Amino acid sequence: MTDTAAGPPRAAVVAVERAEPLYASHDKVYPQRVAGRFRQIKWAALVVLLGLYYLAPWLRWDRGAGAPDQALLIDMPGRRAYFFWIEIWPQEVYYLTGLLILAAFGLFLATALAGRVWCGFTCPQTVWTDLFMLVERLIEGDRNQRLRLDSAGFSLAKAARKLTKHVVWVAIAAATGGAWILYFADAPTVLAEIFTGRASATVYGFIGLFTATTYLLAGWAREQVCIYMCPWPRFQAAMFDEHSLLVTYEAWRGEPRGHRKAGQSYDDRGHCVDCGLCVRVCPTGVDIRLGQQLACIGCALCVDACNGIMAKVGLPGGLIAYDSLARQTARSRGQSVRYRLLRGRTIAYAVLLVVVGAVMLSALATRSTLDLNVLPDRAPLFVRLSDGGIRNAYTLKIINKNRERQHYRLTADGIAGAGLSVLGVEAGADGAIELTVEGDSVGTFRAFLRAERKALAGESTPVTMALTEIDSGQSTQHETFFSGPKH
Amino acid sequence: MAEQNKTPTTGHEWDGITELNTPLPKWWLYVFWATILWAIGYWVVYPAWPSLSGYTKGVIGYSSRADYAGEAAAAAQARRVWTDRIDALSVDAVVADSELLQYAAAGGRSAFAENCAPCHGAGGQGAPGYPILADDDWLWGGTAADIYQTVQYGVRSDHGSARLSEMPKFGADGLLDEAAIADAAEYVLSLSNRSEDAAAAGRGQTIYAENCAACHGEAGRGMKEVGAPSLADDIWLYGGERSDIVAQITNPRQGVMPAWSGRLGDTGIKMVSIYVHSLGGGQ
Numbered sequence: 146m147t148d149t150a151a152g153p154p155r156a157a158v159v160a161v162e163r164a165e166p167l168y169a170s171h172d173k174v175y176p177q178r179v180a181g182r183f184r185q186i187k188w189a190a191l192v193v194l195l196g197l198y199y200l201a202p203w204l205r206w207d208r209g210a211g212a213p214d215q216a217l218l219i220d221m222p223g224r225r226a227y228f229f230w231i232e233i234w235p236q237e238v239y240y241l242t243g244l245l246i247l248a249a250f251g252l253f254l255a256t257a258l259a260g261r262v263w264c265g266f267t268c269p270q271t272v273w274t275d276l277f278m279l280v281e282r283l284i285e286g287d288r289n290q291r292l293r294l295d296s297a298g299f300s301l302a303k304a305a306r307k308l309t310k311h312v313v314w315v316a317i318a319a320a321t322g323g324a325w326i327l328y329f330a331d332a333p334t335v336l337a338e339i340f341t342g343r344a345s346a347t348v349y350g351f352i353g354l355f356t357a358t359t360y361l362l363a364g365w366a367r368e369q370v371c372i373y374m375c376p377w378p379r380f381q382a383a384m385f386d387e388h389s390l391l392v393t394y395e396a397w398r399g400e401p402r403g404h405r406k407a408g409q410s411y412d413d414r415g416h417c418v419d420c421g422l423c424v425r426v427c428p429t430g431v432d433i434r435l436g437q438q439l440a441c442i443g444c445a446l447c448v449d450a451c452n453g454i455m456a457k458v459g460l461p462g463g464l465i466a467y468d469s470l471a472r473q474t475a476r477s478r479g480q481s482v483r484y485r486l487l488r489g490r491t492i493a494y495a496v497l498l499v500v501v502g503a504v505m506l507s508a509l510a511t512r513s514t515l516d517l518n519v520l521p522d523r524a525p526l527f528v529r530l531s532d533g534g535i536r537n538a539y540t541l542k543i544i545n546k547n548r549e550r551q552h553y554r555l556t557a558d559g560i561a562g563a564g565l566s567v568l569g570v571e572a573g574a575d576g577a578i579e580l581t582v583e584g585d586s587v588g589t590f591r592a593f594l595r596a597e598r599k600a601l602a603g604e605s606t607p608v609t610m611a612l613t614e615i616d617s618g619q620s621t622q623h624e625t626f627f628s629g630p631k632h
Numbered sequence: 633m634a635e636q637n638k639t640p641t642t643g644h645e646w647d648g649i650t651e652l653n654t655p656l657p658k659w660w661l662y663v664f665w666a667t668i669l670w671a672i673g674y675w676v677v678y679p680a681w682p683s684l685s686g687y688t689k690g691v692i693g694y695s696s697r698a699d700y701a702g703e704a705a706a707a708a709q710a711r712r713v714w715t716d717r718i719d720a721l722s723v724d725a726v727v728a729d730s731e732l733l734q735y736a737a738a739g740g741r742s743a744f745a746e747n748c749a750p751c752h753g754a755g756g757q758g759a760p761g762y763p764i765l766a767d768d769d770w771l772w773g774g775t776a777a778d779i780y781q782t783v784q785y786g787v788r789s790d791h792g793s794a795r796l797s798e799m800p801k802f803g804a805d806g807l808l809d810e811a812a813i814a815d816a817a818e819y820v821l822s823l824s825n826r827s828e829d830a831a832a833a834g835r836g837q838t839i840y841a842e843n844c845a846a847c848h849g850e851a852g853r854g855m856k857e858v859g860a861p862s863l864a865d866d867i868w869l870y871g872g873e874r875s876d877i878v879a880q881i882t883n884p885r886q887g888v889m890p891a892w893s894g895r896l897g898d899t900g901i902k903m904v905s906i907y908v909h910s911l912g913g914g915q
Contacts, residue, residue, distance in 0.1 A: 538911075
């Protein structure tokens with residue numbers, strides 16, 4: 146099957162007449178324990194990510210009296226999202242959009258560089274399945290013990306082990322659901338409510354939902370999610386190119402494979418001793434020696450396994466390794482090619498990442514705590530007053546993103562001699578209009594602008610309404626227009 | 633090992649074309665069957681299928697219409713917190729309370745759009761024959777209490793307490809001849825500085841003093857007690873051209889506004905009055 150001149154082998158598909166069912170029973174995967182560099186990286190990623198997930202809601206951030214003191218909080222009833230010192234209003238949801246775009250480009254860049262590192266190291270499905278598999282291994286034993294336990298008949302010992310495992314799984318799943326809730330409500334408060342039965346039905350409902358889904362997906366479905374449910378594996382062909390680092394089996398070096406007695410030479414045969422360990426440690430149950438395949442999530446545990454075996458038989462490691470297709474093809478011919486991590490695709494992703502990040506940062510930095518919207522009345526456009534003047538009415542919406550009540554001065558410019566008044570607000574001695582808006586809210590006002598007919602520039606005269614915060618001097622303005630009769 | 637490179641077919645062959653079989657996992661099939669079972673359960677529990685004259689009601693008796701009715705009742709109950717307070721106060725007192733004022737103006741706005749806008753126009757912009765409510769010119773008074781009374785009892789409506797007045801038909805009843813009416817119209821135009829014939833205006837002034845000043849006022853500023861409009865501004869109910877004024881003096885149109893007590897509750901009338909008062913011309 147090998148053809149070293151043409152590069153790594155490809156599996157030929159030959160149709161075989163066989164009556165096989167259209168639906169296959171599940172071949173349960175029993176991953177074997179393995180040690181090595183990538184296993185350590187996976188454990189580290191698991192600890193960091195789960196730690197972040199479970200502990201982040203407990204971080205505190207003081208925002209003053211009356212405001213939530215949780216650093217990370219999505220306040221649905223209050224329509225606010227809090228991230229440390231950043232407070233997002235609903236009309237600023239584009240920050241979330243930007244965050245998602247950043248995440249997407251980051252993912253594309255990581256995949257273009259190093260293949261399915263998301264799948265193998267950081268995807269929540271992988272992390273929780275890894276955790277559940279650890280629990281299973283601690284309670285039921287390593288691969289051989291689990292195989293024996295599953296094929297053994299019913300016994301109290303077996304039932305006790307299985308039950309313990311499932312109880313621990315459900316407990317972890319419930320903690321996962323509970324932690325989700327903590328992002329949407331004040332953590333200490335709602336946790337106390339959950340345990341004393343005082344939390345709302347929504348809270349218990351979501352905890353139940355996440356418990357069920359975590360337990361089912363990480364305990365039972367596992368690799369079925371990656372193979373059948375997740376869309377990400379299915380367009381990896383568009384994500385890699387010949388320079389992406391992927392988990393690769395060096396067939397030109399390993400084939401022809403076969404068991405080897407001690408003392409046999411490696412002439413006329415490959416380095417693969419067909420120990421099958423790479424298949425046994427794989428969490429999705431693939432044989433990486435068949436090449437790149439959908440079900441390989443790139444967790445590199447087979448790399449650790451094979452390197453361990455190669456060290457024992459005294460051969461150099463890297464029979465399965467992170468390498469690019471271009472380098473593999475060259476090395477199979479005895480040539481050497483450099484890594485090409487900096488190429489058009491990766492540079493483009495990196496640039497986009499930086500640009501989007503910069504746009505978001507500048508939007509955050511220039512975010513003001515004051516906004517004015519002026520909505521001119523359309524029915525009627527203008528009103529003739531009994532003294533001959535013309536009057537327009539406007540609805541003003543003032544957004545006060547400060548925590549405290551603020552006072553503002555309102556002016557209107559653009560028409561000589563125009564008189565401004567606001568319903569329900571007494572003008573000051575000099576005609577100044579002062580408006581008050583409560584903290585963290587939108588104030589609605591009805592404003593009237595009166596002008597002499599001769600001061601107008603026809604049917605539509607541009608007018609600028611300006612709002613100045615009295616305390617800080619911060620100001621904003623809104624361009625609008627004044628409607629008048631046709632002359 | 634060699635077998636792993638061969639993929640089995642489904643067993644059929646059409647014109648030499650076979651179909652490879654990569655089996656779906658059985659749990660996929662079971663989930664599909666489960667969704668069908670779920671659907672059947674759904675049909676039993678919830679309203680689902682149309683029958684000849686109705687539909688299957690479902691064993692728990694759920695109805696989205698009943699749901700809505702419950703929500704509407706709950707909303708009405710929530711509104712009572714405000715409407716009870718408004719009921720207890722007079723119109724002027726509600727205007728003085730800024731919190732209630734906001735609520736009343738908002739409630740009045742929606743009532744206005746449904747009941748008043750067909751005649752008075754959206755936003756009270758008026759139309760020929762239907763007074764503009766957004767300006768500061770009032771036939772029967774622009775205070776909140778005046779507006780409240782007008783809305784409640786109407787103008788020349790069937791109600792016993794309706795506002796009443798009648799402009800004499802100077803032309804149709806032969807009280808003034810054509811020339812006199814033309815002169816009077818000229819004088820009226822002069823009140824808003826639109827007269828082109830000073831002599832006619834002078835003659836008209838005498839006619840005005842004898843026939844019109846009793847209701848429309850000495851200087852033509854109108855009289856709210858009788859609903860006589862001010863003739864001295866540029867706001868005209870039936871048109872401000874000379875021909876319009878002549879037509880109105882000759883055979884005056886007397887507008888009718890229905891009485892709303894009985895159609896809207898007292899609270900509704902209070903709120904709509906406050907809304908109209910807040911349009912900008914309230915006094």
